[in-house]
Every structure is written in C-alpha cells, then in structure tokens.
Amino acid sequence: MIAAPKIPFSRILLAITSLSILVLAGCAGAPTMVAPASENAAMISDLFMILFVIAVIVFVIVEFLLFYSVIRFRRRANDGTPEQIHGNTKFEIAWTAAPAVVLAVIFVLTWQTLSALATTPADAIQIKVTGHQWWWDVEYTGLGIVTANEIHLPVGKAAAFTLEAKDVIHSFWVPELGGKTDLIPGHTNRMWIRPTQIGSYHGQCAEFCGTSHANMRFAVVVQSQADFDAWVAQQKQSSVVATTDLQKKGVETISTVGCQACHTINGVSAMVGKVGPNLTHVASRKQIASGILDFNAANLHTWLSDPPGVKPGALMPRLPLTSEQIDALVAYLTSLK
Ligand code: HEC
Ligand SMILES: [Cu+2]
CATH class of the missing domain: 2.60.40.420 (Cupredoxins -  blue copper proteins)
Structure with missing residues (x-):
C-alpha cells in the first residue's frame, strides 16, 4: 500500500491564503x-x-x-448512558x-x-x-x-x-x-x-x-x-451632413453596400434598418460593439473589416469592402457626433 503523502498544515494554510488573495485581487475595482x-x-x-x-x-x-x-459532553471513561432529553417540551x-x-x-x-x-x-x-x-x-x-x-x-x-x-x-x-x-x-x-x-x-x-x-x-x-x-x-439633432469629399464618399458607400438594411441614420434617406444599432450619433458614444472597442478611427476600421472576427458570433456580417471604402465609411462615421 502506498501511504498518502503528508502535507504540513502550514503549507495548506499558505495555499488557502494565496488563493484568497488572488481571488480578492481579481475582484478589486470590479463593479x-x-x-x-x-x-x-x-x-x-x-x-x-x-x-x-x-x-x-x-x-x-x-x-x-x-x-x-x-467538547463539554464528549465521551469519557466510566461514562454510562447520557441523560436522555428526547421530548423536552421547553427545548422543542x-x-x-x-x-x-x-x-x-x-x-x-x-x-x-x-x-x-x-x-x-x-x-x-x-x-x-x-x-x-x-x-x-x-x-x-x-x-x-x-x-x-x-x-x-x-x-x-x-x-x-x-x-x-x-x-x-x-x-x-x-x-x-x-x-x-x-x-x-x-x-x-x-x-x-x-x-x-x-x-x-x-x-x-x-x-x-x-x-x-x-x-x-x-x-x-x-x-x-x-x-x-x-x-x-x-x-x-438630425445627423451631421457630410462636408469633406471622403465623408461624401462614405455616405455614397453606405447606401451602395447594404448598411441601410440593418442601420438607421436619421436624415439619410433609406437608412432605416433596425437590425443593428442606430448610427445617427454613433461618434458621440465612447465605445462600439457594446463595450468591446473604444470609439476611434482605427477600431472602426478593424470592426468594419471583420465584425465576427472582433466579436465572436456578431450578427453584422463581414462585408466585401475595399480598404478605400472602409476609409470613406470611417471618415463619415467619425463625423456623426
Ligand atoms: C445584416 C445586418 C447588418 C449590416 C448589413 C450592417 N450592419 Fe453594422 N451592425 C449590425 C449589428 C447587429 C451590429 C451590432 C453588433 C454587436 O455589437 O453585437 C452592428 C454594429 C455596427 C457598428 C457599431 C455601432 C455601435 O454603436 O456599437 C457600426 C459602426 C456599424 N455596424 C456600421 C455598419 C456599416 C458602415 C455597415 C455597411 C458597410 C453595416 N454596419 C452593415 C448589423 C449590420
Ligand atoms: Cu444577452
């Protein structure tokens, strides 16, 4: 028979303490x-x-x-049968x-x-x-x-x-x-x-x-x-009107690649989809994709290139966009304050 290894009590205590500290540290700052x-x-x-x-x-x-x-009533030598208190009305x-x-x-x-x-x-x-x-x-x-x-x-x-x-x-x-x-x-x-x-x-x-x-x-x-x-x-306010050429190209792209099927931008005709978030003032928000990415041009670029790649299972599909089209879309979206 193999004897179980003896782990000193101090080791066990140390393990429990370290684990608790780790768990508590993980919670620090959490809501x-x-x-x-x-x-x-x-x-x-x-x-x-x-x-x-x-x-x-x-x-x-x-x-x-x-x-x-x-401790007080533990069995001692010479103990007889203890006093039976079954049916004690006061205790019940x-x-x-x-x-x-x-x-x-x-x-x-x-x-x-x-x-x-x-x-x-x-x-x-x-x-x-x-x-x-x-x-x-x-x-x-x-x-x-x-x-x-x-x-x-x-x-x-x-x-x-x-x-x-x-x-x-x-x-x-x-x-x-x-x-x-x-x-x-x-x-x-x-x-x-x-x-x-x-x-x-x-x-x-x-x-x-x-x-x-x-x-x-x-x-x-x-x-x-x-x-x-x-x-x-x-x-x-209704949505910001595109001013630069790149932004104008963004508006054009939005209506040709099918964003309108899923998104609304108040004031842009045909942009009345309700499958995804309303984008009228998307640039006023601090984050996109429900808290996954901060709102900025680089992250928008990443998002538009491959939404399910950023957020597993995302119901915005990966659209066949060229890098130029994405740049134009990002220029327009970042103006939507
Ligand atoms: C099939 C529907 C669909 C199409 C088409 C689509 N989207 Fe989306 N979009 C979504 C959904 C759904 C989300 C939310 C994803 C999530 O956070 O899980 C989303 C999220 C976004 C977001 C982030 C918004 C936010 O506030 O979090 C932007 C920006 C965006 N889409 C832009 C576009 C652009 C630009 C196009 C066209 C090139 C487009 N989408 C096409 C469905 C779609
Ligand atoms: Cu949920």
Whole structure:
C-alpha cells in the first residue's frame, strides 16, 4: 500500500491564503452591488447587509453550541448512558420559535424593500431598452431619442425602464445602480433607477444568451442635469451632413453596400434598418460593439473589416469592402457626433 503523502498544515494554510488573495485581487475595482450609487441599489444593499449580519449571528451561535457540546459532553471513561432529553417540551418550543421569529423579521424587511422597488416614481424619465444578440437598443420614448449601448441619466432623477427582448432572454444589470432584471421575448419587464452619484457605471448582460453573451456590455453615464440636457439636445439633432469629399464618399458607400438594411441614420434617406444599432450619433458614444472597442478611427476600421472576427458570433456580417471604402465609411462615421 502506498501511504498518502503528508502535507504540513502550514503549507495548506499558505495555499488557502494565496488563493484568497488572488481571488480578492481579481475582484478589486470590479463593479459591486455593495457600493451602491443609486437610491434603489442602496435599498438592496442595505437589506443585504442586515440579512448578512443576521446570518453571521446565527452562524456564530450555532457553531458555538456545536463546539461547546462536542467538547463539554464528549465521551469519557466510566461514562454510562447520557441523560436522555428526547421530548423536552421547553427545548422543542425554543428551537421552533427562534427560527420562526428570525424568518418573520427577514420576511417583513424583504417585503418592505420589494414593495418599495416595485413602485415606480411618478416623475421618471421613460426609457425602453431592447436586448438583442449582442447589443442594447435604447429608446427615450418621451424625448424621441434612439441610441445604443450607452444610457445617459441625470443625477437625482428617476428613470423608469421598460425592458424587452428581440430574440432570446437577456438580463439588464448595472451592479452599482440596481438589481438584475430579465428582458424576455414577448413579455415586458420594468425597473427603475434613481442615481445619486455622478459617474460612469458598467453594465453587463447577466443571462447567458449565446456566443457573445460576455461581450454584451453597456455603460450608464450619470450626469448633472445641465450636462444631461446638453446631451439630449445633441441627440435630438438630425445627423451631421457630410462636408469633406471622403465623408461624401462614405455616405455614397453606405447606401451602395447594404448598411441601410440593418442601420438607421436619421436624415439619410433609406437608412432605416433596425437590425443593428442606430448610427445617427454613433461618434458621440465612447465605445462600439457594446463595450468591446473604444470609439476611434482605427477600431472602426478593424470592426468594419471583420465584425465576427472582433466579436465572436456578431450578427453584422463581414462585408466585401475595399480598404478605400472602409476609409470613406470611417471618415463619415467619425463625423456623426
Ligand atoms: C445584416 C445586418 C447588418 C449590416 C448589413 C450592417 N450592419 Fe453594422 N451592425 C449590425 C449589428 C447587429 C451590429 C451590432 C453588433 C454587436 O455589437 O453585437 C452592428 C454594429 C455596427 C457598428 C457599431 C455601432 C455601435 O454603436 O456599437 C457600426 C459602426 C456599424 N455596424 C456600421 C455598419 C456599416 C458602415 C455597415 C455597411 C458597410 C453595416 N454596419 C452593415 C448589423 C449590420
Ligand atoms: Cu444577452
């Protein structure tokens, strides 16, 4: 028989410690629901903290009783049969009542939070988000704005989201701003966010939806009311008119190679497709392809050359474009502020 190798306890401890440090380091700077930046996310985080503290207290009491009993009442020499306490009414009542009270407290707190989250504030900005494989269509229904993958919100004001899906189930999740809510084909879900801190927050699809599920990200930009108003005014303008020769060639190319089948550019005739993101103000966005590439000429060039090569499974096909055509398209697209 081969004896199992003896690993010293200090080695095991070292391995566990190093692994924990690695895991924690990996989480550093990642979006977290315990640093809420909105009124609704704070409600969820507060409830989580209360439940966590209750769970820790229960854990400590149970473990203390367990270890105390194991050590204090361990079998000793000359022990006879221990005293039998089966059917002890006092104990039966105690260990039935105590968990019932704890669960009742948790139930009331959870109910209060859930009903507060289910009540959409009356003055909210209305935003419809539609999940597509693998990007987010964003429509400000009251303002007549359509954009993609980047949601702007004024700080302190509530936004009511209507969530739908075009193809499969997706899930809308911005950890710092609110809980996950599914987008389900043929069904409308709702949630609201009242951001309390200016900043840019990371969003992510949280329901596996196919090849590029992990590449289905978005940004929520929380701004002062003045900055938000300026953004709204800019988004409401119709698209920029091409001025340079290269940009004009870009407009020409766009309508000859078939982009209009899938994309809309307000003010450009025939550009009314709805399969892909609205490009009217694509150059005002910080990223393209739902957070995969920063918006700049070089990345646009890479994207247009081979979308599925950049983002696996992307539903924008690789079009037979020449390098000159791509240059013209990039010149036009980068002008669409
Ligand atoms: C068959 C439909 C289809 C055609 C044709 C098509 N696209 Fe797309 N396009 C898409 C889809 C879908 C996406 C979103 C991809 C993703 O992020 O997963 C997209 C994304 C983009 C983006 C990134 C936008 C953003 O905000 O993320 C740009 C720019 C773009 N397309 C430009 C073009 C141009 C220019 C053409 C013509 C040369 C074109 N597309 C042709 C479907 C199409
Ligand atoms: Cu998704």
